Amino acid sequence: MQTLIDNFGLIWDGFLATLTVAAIAGAFALVWGAVLAAFRVSPVGPLRTFGTLYVEIVRNTPLTLMFFFLIFVIPSFGIVFPELGLWPSAVALGLYTSSFVCESLRSGINSVGLGQAEAARSIGFTFSQTLGNIVLPQAWRTAIPPLISVLIALTKNTSVAAGFAYTELTATSQKLINAFPADGLFTFFGIGLFYLAITVPLGILAGQIEKRVVFAR
């Protein structure tokens, strides 16, 4: 217990580091994932192929492999991150999470009734008008709960960055447990609370939205 109180500054820094990388990666993943989802439903064949390939490969690659790729393998192509830590971690998490964002959005699009798209087409809307004015506004509502689950998973996945030279919550816990082994269990629960402080409210929010969407239909 004393370890937690004495090192609260360290833990707080770790918490902020976790939040920072989650926020950057989350924003990146939402944008890139939306682009990928648009690719996957677009009428242009090559774009669809690209979207499908990207999602299939990235979704089936472990996150650790993605980190490993960006940090150890990419340099053989001449691309080196100026420093380890925040940016490589954010990029790895963003690239990985975007495939899940794409799939949630796509399932949201699929959940919109066929009649909606048919109605839009029958009054002469083009592809982009149908998607932008009719389908996407409805798809968002269904997609928000799974998107929040994706963001929760992202928050927990930031812990993998601990293995790749980014000092966030999990790396802090490792340091503290190694330094004060007798207090290990307390440190674990203390750090765990910080994670739960992010994930539990998000989960409750997702549940609330899900209920409202169900009634709206």
Added chain:
Amino acid sequence: MSTSSVLYDAPGPRAKRLDKILNVTFSAVFLGAIALGIYAANSRGVFDDRWSVLWSPPKGQTAADVWYSLLVRGLGATLLAAAIAAPIALILGGFLAIVRRGLTSRVLASSATVLTELFRGLPVLLLMFLAKLVFGWSFLASVVFGLVIYNLAVVAEILRAGLAALPSGQREAGLSIGLSTMRTTLSIELPQAIRIMLPALISQIVVLLKDTSIGYIIGYEELLRTIKLNHAYFGDRFLLPLFLAGATIYILINISVSRLATYIERRLRERGSGQPPLPMELGPEGPIPQSGIGGPARTEGAHAGDPLFGHRQHLEGESARATPTKKKHGGDAPE
């Protein structure tokens, strides 16, 4: 095709031309990007003799040594951890879901809920560190511990969703014939919930398989770690081929398990998982004038046109919608 084709019209001559232009443009862009990548890689000497590490490696090693370390030691350890963790997570997760659904005791049921939420909200790596650093367990035990704790919570949550998705009549029927809540959950609800949630459960196995690679960070010698060890032994130049070999192994295994999930999902849908079997025709053959007051006229058979048991009519009605010529036949089936 799926709904995506509904989003745009069947192309006319102008749209076809536009399509062709867009197709060519984007194909050119992608091919250009790939060519640029290959050129950049080539100018950095990526395509030299480093790939030979996969068939005739330097430093007096044989290809068999390299592949033995990758496939038997590395992949073996990855699969071993997954093979131990997956059944335990499934059993414990199922147990937790049963406790939440089948017990009338509020205290036990809600503590199971709290446990699920708690385990689901913690990172796998943190759990592995707990086992490794605090409990001082072996690498394999720590990896399995982290995987089991997280995945049992997710399995419990998947099964809970499956149980909640069942029609409430199933539970009511079980209770009304005098089964206890636990008996109802075990022998009526759970088999159906597992059936409809099978695809989600298999997808979760893929997640578990992927998460074994987190063991790399705590030092478990799985596939990624053996790649790193080979890299350390052969030198920096040989990392790229080794990594690509490892990544391909991971992706192939995961895609094939994912395919299995999709296949089962499609099979469940096609075999009509939601449809109850057709009822036997118990009544007299031949037309019966009226099914009830204000009900639709029967066309044939005892259950024909029956709003509750007229499944055959209902099914025909559905196929009739797909092929409008048959419309007259099953058109009066209640929707």
